[in-house]
Amino acid sequence: MILNIAGLVFGFLVLGLIVxxxxxxxxxxxxxxxxxxxGxxxxxxxxxxxxxxxxxxTLGVAVPSNLLFALAIVLLVGVxxxxxxxxxxxxxxxRxxxxxxxxxRAEMEELRAGMPSATGTPRSQGPTGDAPSE
Incomplete structure (x- = not known):
């Protein structure tokens, strides 16, 4: 009787926690x-x-607790x-x-490299090594 009550309390605790x-x-x-x-x-x-x-x-297991443990192991492996x-x-x-x-980020750096700085000169040279034409 005590185990049944403990099982009920535990079942309701699991369901309550999940909800x-x-x-x-x-x-x-x-x-x-x-x-x-x-639950x-x-x-x-x-x-x-x-x-x-x-x-x-029905399943031919000698001790019911063995079935419970086997089901628990299968559940844990599945999880x-x-x-x-x-x-x-x-x-x-x-990835x-x-x-x-x-x-x-690479495209953004390429765009920033081609933008003129505050002084009006380009920040870097173009891909050919020449200054980009404005």
Whole structure:
């Protein structure tokens, strides 16, 4: 009975935390979906503890807690794989943005080099080594 209450409290805490993070825009919806499913699963297991026993018997797992640990390991591997995939995409995007900024900076320096200074003389010479004609 105490474990059921603890499971209910923990499930509601997880769901409350996810909703709070969503409302403060600290967690994106695509990640919140997974955590909401986990919170609901925790609540279901707390309300119906026989569900885990039935599922372990159906799948042929001798001890229900072993099934719970196996599912947790699969979940953690899936989350790690997904975050690695997201990180790879973010690194690619950062590289592309850095390249774009470098190109824009080079173009800006070329434009500044061709602009006359405050004294009316060009800042630098043209690409051929001659002073640009005005």
């Amino acid at each position: 709070a993070l969503l409302l403060r825009r600290q967690l994106r919806e695509k990640y919140a979906t997974l955590w909401l499913v986990i 609901i699963a925790l609540l279901l297991l707390a309300v119906f503890p026989g569900l885990l026993v039935w599922l372990s018997n 790690a794989l997904h975050l690695s995939w997201e990180l790879s995409h973010a690194e690619d995007e950062v 592309r943005v850095a390249e774009d900024v470098a190109i824009l």
